[in-house]
Amino acid sequence: MDGNAPDFAAASRAALADPQLRGNFRRAMDGLMTKRAAQFAEPAEWHGVRALAASVRLRALSKLPELLEKLEENCTRNGITVHWAATTEEANSIALDILHKANAKLVVKGKSMVTEEMHLNAVLEKDGIEVLESDLGEYIVQLDGTMPSHIIMPAIHLNTKQIAHLFKRKIKDAESREDAAYLTDLARRVLRAKFQAADVGMSGVNAAVAETGTLCLIENEGNGRMCTTVPPVHIAFMGLEKVVEKLEDVPPVISLLPRSATGQPITTYVNMISGPRKSGEKDGPREVHLVILDNGRSSIYADPELRDTLRCIRCGACMNHCPVYTKVGGHAYEAPYPGPIGKILVPQIEGLAKRGAMPHACTMCNACVEICPVKIPIVEIMGRLRVEAVKPGGAVKDGGAKASRAEAMVWSGWAAMNASPTAYRIATVAMSRLGNAAPSSLPMLKEWTNVRTKPRFAGRTLHDLARAKGIPDV
Amino acid sequence: MPSTPKPTRVYYFGTCLVDLFFPDAGMAGIELLQSQGLTVVFPQGQSCCGQPAYNSGYRAEALKVALAQLDLFPGDDPIVVPSGSCAGMMKKHWPDLFRGEPDEAKAVQVASRVWELTQFLVHVLDVQLTDNGEPVRITWHASCHAQREMGVVEEPKALLRQLANVELVELKREKECCGFGGTFAVRHPEISAAMVGDKVADIEGTGAARVVSGDCGCLLNIGGALEAGAKAARGQHIAQFLKERIHGR
Numbered sequence: 001m002d003g004n005a006p007d008f009a010a011a012s013r014a015a016l017a018d019p020q021l022r023g024n025f026r027r028a029m030d031g032l033m034t035k036r037a038a039q040f041a042e043p044a045e046w047h048g049v050r051a052l053a054a055s056v057r058l059r060a061l062s063k064l065p066e067l068l069e070k071l072e073e074n075c076t077r078n079g080i081t082v083h084w085a086a087t088t089e090e091a092n093s094i095a096l097d098i099l100h101k102a103n104a105k106l107v108v109k110g111k112s113m114v115t116e117e118m119h120l121n122a123v124l125e126k127d128g129i130e131v132l133e134s135d136l137g138e139y140i141v142q143l144d145g146t147m148p149s150h151i152i153m154p155a156i157h158l159n160t161k162q163i164a165h166l167f168k169r170k171i172k173d174a175e176s177r178e179d180a181a182y183l184t185d186l187a188r189r190v191l192r193a194k195f196q197a198a199d200v201g202m203s204g205v206n207a208a209v210a211e212t213g214t215l216c217l218i219e220n221e222g223n224g225r226m227c228t229t230v231p232p233v234h235i236a237f238m239g240l241e242k243v244v245e246k247l248e249d250v251p252p253v254i255s256l257l258p259r260s261a262t263g264q265p266i267t268t269y270v271n272m273i274s275g276p277r278k279s280g281e282k283d284g285p286r287e288v289h290l291v292i293l294d295n296g297r298s299s300i301y302a303d304p305e306l307r308d309t310l311r312c313i314r315c316g317a318c319m320n321h322c323p324v325y326t327k328v329g330g331h332a333y334e335a336p337y338p339g340p341i342g343k344i345l346v347p348q349i350e351g352l353a354k355r356g357a358m359p360h361a362c363t364m365c366n367a368c369v370e371i372c373p374v375k376i377p378i379v380e381i382m383g384r385l386r387v388e389a390v391k392p393g394g395a396v397k398d399g400g401a402k403a404s405r406a407e408a409m410v411w412s413g414w415a416a417m418n419a420s421p422t423a424y425r426i427a428t429v430a431m432s433r434l435g436n437a438a439p440s441s442l443p444m445l446k447e448w449t450n451v452r453t454k455p456r457f458a459g460r461t462l463h464d465l466a467r468a469k470g471i472p473d474v
Numbered sequence: 475m476p477s478t479p480k481p482t483r484v485y486y487f488g489t490c491l492v493d494l495f496f497p498d499a500g501m502a503g504i505e506l507l508q509s510q511g512l513t514v515v516f517p518q519g520q521s522c523c524g525q526p527a528y529n530s531g532y533r534a535e536a537l538k539v540a541l542a543q544l545d546l547f548p549g550d551d552p553i554v555v556p557s558g559s560c561a562g563m564m565k566k567h568w569p570d571l572f573r574g575e576p577d578e579a580k581a582v583q584v585a586s587r588v589w590e591l592t593q594f595l596v597h598v599l600d601v602q603l604t605d606n607g608e609p610v611r612i613t614w615h616a617s618c619h620a621q622r623e624m625g626v627v628e629e630p631k632a633l634l635r636q637l638a639n640v641e642l643v644e645l646k647r648e649k650e651c652c653g654f655g656g657t658f659a660v661r662h663p664e665i666s667a668a669m670v671g672d673k674v675a676d677i678e679g680t681g682a683a684r685v686v687s688g689d690c691g692c693l694l695n696i697g698g699a700l701e702a703g704a705k706a707a708r709g710q711h712i713a714q715f716l717k718e719r720i721h722g723r
Contacts, residue, residue, distance in 0.1 A: 013664050229690045236615040261506045273681030281678070325649040352481075361657025361662060364529055365618035388533030411527050415535035418490070421519040427495060435494075447663035451670065455495055460502035462488040466516040471486075471504060 004333035005354050008361050015328040021157055025329045028156050032320040033265025036371070042422050053252040054375040060244045064301060067210040067243045068292070072212030078275035080288045091210035091293045095120060095202075095235060096288055100128060102233045104199035108191075110122070110224035111219070112133040113151050113314060114293055116235040116336040116436040117349075120202075126393030132194050136187055143170045148397030151337060152261045157329050176347065201227035202287065205238035206313070207253050210291070211246050213281040215273040215290065218254050219262075225271055234285040236273070239303075240292050241310035253313055256373040260317035274439040296349040301397040309381060311374045318368035320379065324361055333358070342369035344381045352389045353399035359385040425463065432457045432464075480599060483513040487543070489560040490522040491690035492711075497689070499711030503556040504589075505590050509720075511598045514554075517546035520675040525563040528571065529656055529660060537571055541566075544580055550600065553588045556713050557689050558620020559589040566623050571579055590620055590712060592630040592688055606722030607703035613643050613682040613707075613716075615673070615696060617689035618651050630688055632714055637719050643680040647672070654695040670699040677707050686715045 007350035040046040048284070061068060062294055072082045080172070085091035091114075107129055111113065121142070124131045133142040138155035141147060143400075144166055148154030155163070164178040167186060174186055195201075203224055207216040215236050217224050228234045244250060258264040277284035300306050319325045319339030335346045335358070343362055347355035359382045366377045385396060392400030417423045435457040440449040448454070458470075476648045484507060492500040507514045520543055544606035545551050555561040556723055565588040590593035614634060621625040630695065634642050653669025660666075673696055677685050685700070686694050697709030 009662060009664075012662065016664050016668050026672075100542075157548045161635065190713065204570045264628045323669055324652070324662075324665055327665055327672075361665075362660070363618070363651050363653060363666075365651035365655070366622035367618070367649070370622055381528065383531075386529070388531075389531055390531045410531075411530065411532040411535045412528060415532075417540040418521040418524075421521070421542075424521040430492075431494060447660045450663060450699075451667040451702055452695065453701040455694050455698065457494055458497045460497060461517075462493045462497040464519055465497050465501050466488075466504065469501070469504075471514060471516040474515060 002178070005357070007114065008332060008357055011332040011334060012361075015332045017118060018074040020159075020162075021329055022327065024157055027325055028153070029326045030319050032262065034079050036260055036317060036320065037263075039259040039263050039265065040094065040430060044290035049252060050373055050375065051064070051255060053256045053313070053373055054124070054311065056244060056249040056252055057374045059314070060249070061241065061307060061310055063245070063303070064241070064243065065246055068240060070140045070210040071208055071243050072292075073274075074211065075208075075215075076213075078213040079278075080213065080215075080275055082425060083289060083291045085291055085293045086295075088295050091118050091237070091291050092120060092123045094291055096123070096127060096235075098199055098233065098235055098287075099124070099127075102199055102287075102332040104129060105195065106198045107131040107200045107202055108134050108194055108198040108227050108231065109138070109201040110219065111138055111154075112202065112237050113148075113203065113336060114204060114239050116148060117239075118237075118293070118294065120237075129264060131423040132191070132198075133373055134191050134195070134221075134227055135219070136221055136223075139187055139191065143167070145341060146331065147336075149338070150316055150397065151314055153327065159329065161470075177406060182387055191226075195223075195230045198227075198231040200233040200235060201229075201231035202237065203228050203236045205236050205242050205290075207250055208238055208243045209245075209247050209250060210243050213274065214247065215271075216250055216254060217271040218257065218267040219271070220268045220271065222269055225269055228273055229284055232285055233287045234276075234290070235289045235291060236274075237291045240294055240297050241312075250401070257313050257315045259435045260371065261320075299395070300348050300398070305384060306381060306395060308376050309341075309348060311376050312341050312345070313374055314341075315373060317371050317373065319415050321371050323367065324363065333361075339380075340378045341376070344376075344378055347385050347389075348396055351401070352385070353401035355396070356385075356389040356402040359389065363402045428461050428463070432459055432461050481512065481552055483515065483551045484594075485547045485551055486514050486516045487520055487523070487553055487555045487560070487564070488516065489555065489557045489690065490508055492556055493695060496690050496711055497712040497713075500556060502711070502717035503528065503554070503594075503713035505717060506591075506595065507554060507576045507599075510595075510601060512599075515551075519543075519546050523560045523568075524571070525560060525561040525567075526646070526656055528563065528567060533571065537575065540568055540581070540631075541577060543578055544584055547584055550587065552694045553584065554591055554594045555588060556591045556711070558590045558626055559689050561588050561693060562619040562623030564588045565579060583657055590624045590626050590629075592633055593624060593695040595599065596629040598631055601633070601715065603633065603636045603720060605639050605719050607637070607639055608640045608718040609680050610684065611680070611682050612684045612686050613645055613680040614648065615645065615677075615685050615692055615709075616648050616688040617687060617688075617692050617712070620688055621649060625631050628686070630686075633712070633716060634686065637716075639648070640719065643682055645673075645676045645680060647676055649651065652692050652696050654691045656691065659695060666695075667699075670695050674703060674705060678705060682707055684710050684715070686712050687712050688712045
């Protein structure tokens with residue numbers, strides 16, 4: 001195994017051993033699933049709006065290169081400076097250049113998963129620039145020195161009591177009060193001062209409209225609006241798949257996103273950013289930059305089956321409904337994108353040598369596929385990645401990295417047994433008669449019998465019983 | 475809507491897990507179909523649908539095994555499967571697996587004739603069951619692939635509700651995976667254990683004496699966990715449960 005490869009199995013064992021964490025996730029995800037279900041109580045409405053949103057994303061992807069050019073053209077016309085980054089390193093150096101030119105010492109950030117993908121905060125801090133996350137959840141995980149455990153609710157792994165303790169430790173003059181309103185107000189007071197002083201504000205993008213050059217940003221706290229309007233410079237980051245064709249494509253996306261994510265009909269704030277402050281205007285940043293990141297996305301785009309990965313609108317509903325994510329939480333994945341979408345996106349971005357185990361952290365239950373608002377065939381793509389992990393020559397980086405001669409021999413033997421009626425009969429009769437004598441200490445049986453009794457072979461197979469009862473064979 | 479004539483003959487694909495671990499449930503399914511006046515054909519050459527290799531990334535091996543099943547079901551008669559997961563593999567994934575292969579057309583034709591057992595009992599045979607058993611409280615576990623690949627959600631519960639002396643108490647998280655997931659259970663034993671732990675707690679909360687399901691993977695997992703935890707409830711395949719109720723034991 002790659003020495004640097006994240007070890008999901010080990011990380012998930014640690015998560016499972018933490019009853020507080022398990023309780024926090026179980027409760028939170030149960031609540032989110034219930035709220036989402038209430039949003040889509042009417043099946044016909046759900047199917048209609050889902051088909052519409054999926055078609056918006058499909059259409060955008062079907063002409064992605066053209067739309068990206070149009071987006072650049074229209075953003076530029078609006079006074080937004082567009083930057084292209086092939087890699088996260090390029091994106092980070094673009095950000096640093098802008099910050100250096102602005103002589104920036106303090107950056108405030110709204111939520112952006114792309115900047116998590118870039119590890120931007122670490123890069124800025126190394127450069128001596130103070131960076132402050134202003135989304136409440138992001139602020140909490142930044143204070144805690146950890147990473148988001150969910151793409152929509154970064155601090156969902158913590159409860160009020162844990163956050164109260166954290167604030168008491170980290171914020172000057174904080175009282176020890178397990179009261180959500182008090183804690184929110186405390187964070188608000190810290191953040192307000194920083195918004196006024198910040199040299200640069202950063203944000204993500206929920207959808208970028210090609211025909212108008214508009215950046216759409218939805219949020220609940222108003223911090224995103226502060227980040228994008230108060231500091232003199234605004235830098236927005238987006239993955240290149242976030243473009244949509246027309247303004248009318250935005251409502252289905254920004255309505256389905258919060259309905260799926262948190263069960264809200266709409267977010268408190270919907271920001272449509274169409275450029276810097278114009279002459280005569282009283283507010284808004286003097287410079288707006290848009291950094292468009294590829295980081296492997298154009299390779300994903302090149303494969304017609306894998307391309308569906310890029311439909312994602314980052315609502316996180318797949319996490320809320322994933323029985324694996326619900327048990328182990330987001331940190332166990334050690335990736336910017338955890339849960340089902342992470343299990344297909346991250347291996348394609350980072351390669352199968354490092355992330356080849358990730359597509360196996362799934363029971364293929366299809367709960368994510370059932371609720372995905374843009375109908376991404378997550379489990380089919382998961383299956384494809386499992387194939388490419390053991391078979392070189394595919395489209396995904398480091399194909400065949402998980403190939404194992406022993407495993408291949410097992411499956412080859414399994415196929416030989418199941419493809420020959422005679423071999424199958426001999427094997428199943430032998431297993432039925434002798435299988436129960438297998439000791440529980442055998443490799444796979446040992447894991448199984450930790451919490452279960454040993455599967456009991458029935459003694460006579462269905463083939464035997466059917467023959468004995470005279471069930472016709474043809 | 476014009477009613478389609480009921481078939482007189484069906485094929486039965488027993489599945490490898492039923493074959494080895496739950497053959498009585500497999501026979502019960504055959505007998506339920508026979509009790510409706512059908513001739514049930516059980517091709518002795520059958521083995522496995524190929525799903526274990528398919529989901530593990532070994533498509534060529536899955537194809538080899540699936541191919542060995544294709545010629546066992548000539549004609550147009552329906553193919554009934556006492557498992558939502560194996561039925562889903564055949565109906566939904568065989569067309570993908572055989573894409574571009576010489577036998578693609580045959581695979582698509584066979585796939586189109588596949589039914590999950592309870593789906594067939596309800597929609598094709600419109601069975602009316604008479605309960606001759608003692609009063610009992612049970613719960614239903616919905617397998618992921620029955621629900622989400624075969625679209626089988628209400629059918630098994632509709633059958634169970636026909637039984638006068640059976641009280642069906644639904645699980646709080648009926649749709650949540652039990653943690654079996656084929657090789658997942660041994661690749662990620664701790665997560666699988668946590669998942670089946672939640673499922674067992676949910677079952678206990680209903681006070682049911684039995685958890686009935688239509689898939690043997692789930693039953694190996696949930697039933698094994700109930701036994702290992704010395705819980706009161708026991709797992710049972712729906713075919714066997716229905717047969718016992720009709721026969722009054």
